[in-house]
Amino acid sequence: MAETTPDEAFEQGAREFLQANAEPRLEVQQRWGEGSDNVSILPERTLEEELAELEAARAWAQRRFDAGFGWITGPVEYGGRGLTRDHQRLYDALEASYATPPMTAYGIGLGMVAPTILAHATPEVKERYLRALWRGDIVACQLFSEPGAGSDLAGLQTKAVRDGDEWLVTGQKVWTSGAHLSDIGEIICRTDFDAPKHKGLTGFVVDMHAPGVEIRPLRQMTGGASFNEVFFTEVRVPDSHRLGDVNGGWTVALTTLMNERAAIGGGTATGSGNMGTERLMELVRHQGRADDPLVRQQLASIFINGRVASFTNLRAMAKVAAGQLPGPEMSIAKLTLTMNMRRMADLLSSVLGPKLVADSGEWGAYAWGQFVLGLPGMRIAGGTDEILHNIIGERVLGLPKEPAAR
Numbered sequence: 001m002a003e004t005t006p007d008e009a010f011e012q013g014a015r016e017f018l019q020a021n022a023e024p025r026l027e028v029q030q031r032w033g034e035g036s037d038n039v040s041i042l043p044e045r046t047l048e049e050e051l052a053e054l055e056a057a058r059a060w061a062q063r064r065f066d067a068g069f070g071w072i073t074g075p076v077e078y079g080g081r082g083l084t085r086d087h088q089r090l091y092d093a094l095e096a097s098y099a100t101p102p103m104t105a106y107g108i109g110l111g112m113v114a115p116t117i118l119a120h121a122t123p124e125v126k127e128r129y130l131r132a133l134w135r136g137d138i139v140a141c142q143l144f145s146e147p148g149a150g151s152d153l154a155g156l157q158t159k160a161v162r163d164g165d166e167w168l169v170t171g172q173k174v175w176t177s178g179a180h181l182s183d184i185g186e187i188i189c190r191t192d193f194d195a196p197k198h199k200g201l202t203g204f205v206v207d208m209h210a211p212g213v214e215i216r217p218l219r220q221m222t223g224g225a226s227f228n229e230v231f232f233t234e235v236r237v238p239d240s241h242r243l244g245d246v247n248g249g250w251t252v253a254l255t256t257l258m259n260e261r262a263a264i265g266g267g268t269a270t271g272s273g274n275m276g277t278e279r280l281m282e283l284v285r286h287q288g289r290a291d292d293p294l295v296r297q298q299l300a301s302i303f304i305n306g307r308v309a310s311f312t313n314l315r316a317m318a319k320v321a322a323g324q325l326p327g328p329e330m331s332i333a334k335l336t337l338t339m340n341m342r343r344m345a346d347l348l349s350s351v352l353g354p355k356l357v358a359d360s361g362e363w364g365a366y367a368w369g370q371f372v373l374g375l376p377g378m379r380i381a382g383g384t385d386e387i388l389h390n391i392i393g394e395r396v397l398g399l400p401k402e403p404a405a406r
């Protein structure tokens with residue numbers, strides 16, 4: 001039977017592993033004007049940089065997994081350790097004081113695809129991919145959005161047609177983060193064109209190296225190219241790689257989307273993006289605006305709403321920790337985060353003005369442009385602000401439903 005609380009032996013083992021395999025993280029107090037002034041929301045890297053980062057992340061993931069700390073809460077039969085979330089939390093807290101490589105490439109695979117495989121895949125697919133995903137041997141992506149289906153995901157048109165023990169997948173996906181680094185993808189396809197749109201979908205795990213898969217990068221306005229268009233031409237997928245029932249893909253997609261909202265909304269404790277309000281206050285001081293009452297009011301609002309976002313997150317996380325399914329709290333958590341990031345962008349615009357768009361060479365000025373340009377992506381990914389407002393209005397507040405589109 002699984003232990004219910006972490007014991008001394010677990011903690012000791014974790015400490016020994018970290019001491020032997022990683023360097024303690026040095027607390028560097030960054031001073032204004034020194035070091036990098038990068039404040040981008042999504043990392044912007046060249047393909048070479050991405051590959052080098054992946055290599056470092058993979059080496060770390062493999063070492064950690066082989067020592068028993070890679071999938072602490074996972075079922076033992078699929079390579080996990082069968083322990084509790086408390087064990088995971090303890091390990092995470094210990095690891096946080098060590099310098100470990102960024103695990104960006106694994107975010108979607110471990111945060112969204114792996115939980116969906118665990119919930120809906122055949123034993124064969126669980127066996128084949130879960131261990132490999134958690135060990136970092138493979139990377140996974142999420143193949144949901146299409147040129148004509150984003151918020152209205154159930155309108156997707158990529159088709160899967162049965163051919164004996166296999167399915168033939170044909171169509172186009174878009175905005176696929178990390179497809180160019182991925183080995184497998186979770187894809188939702190239409191398998192019944194006559195059924196109502198939510199009822200004709202089926203999920204699969206697809207091999208991204210299979211013949212007929214073509215990946216084309218898309219460059220975003222921040223300069224990076226972390227998204228892709230992915231074209232499928234009669235790609236063969238074994239029926240064993242089906243997720244859930246034929247035409248039961250909507251349930252599969254919801255599992256992934258709820259985990260996505262949890263991952264984005266829960267990704268920060270401050271609810272203000274990847275940096276705290278400290279840095280904003282420094283900026284305001286250095287731009288000589290610290291005495292401006294309107295700016296002070298904006299800053300106070302960002303701080304207060306950051307705390308509110310953080311408490312909403314904690315509430316949502318407590319529900320997950322208690323073994324309940326993530327619900328509308330995740331939508332609230334994601335929305336409070338992006339709303340606060342919008343307040344930050346408004347403050348930046350009023351404090352920096354033209355310096356935000358023209359590079360004056362001043363440290364900590366033009367760099368904020370990356371934050372402002374990255375913000376729309378945050379407001380769209382994992383459910384747009386408008387869609388989340390609808391969900392909260394209808395499912396939390398019980399307001400009348402949106403009139404259906406004609």
Ligand SMILES: Cc1cc2nc3c(=O)[nH]c(=O)nc-3n(C[C@H](O)[C@H](O)[C@H](O)COP(=O)(O)OP(=O)(O)OC[C@H]3O[C@@H](n4cnc5c(N)ncnc54)[C@H](O)[C@@H]3O)c2cc1C
Pocket residue numbers: 108141142143144145146147148149150151152174175176177178376377378380381382383384385386387390402
């Ligand atoms: C950073 C980022 C990463 C992403 N990664 C992935 C990925 O890995 N895999 C993947 O499959 N997709 C990914 N996406 C795509 C994302 O899921 C879609 O962009 C999103 O679902 C919105 O769909 P859309 O772009 O088609 O916009 P649309 O759905 O066409 O929406 C356009 C506008 O209309 C509004 N709108 C739409 N319907 C309603 C309504 N009913 N009520 C009110 N307003 C409405 C929206 O809020 C939005 O402002 C990513 C997107 C971003 C920005």
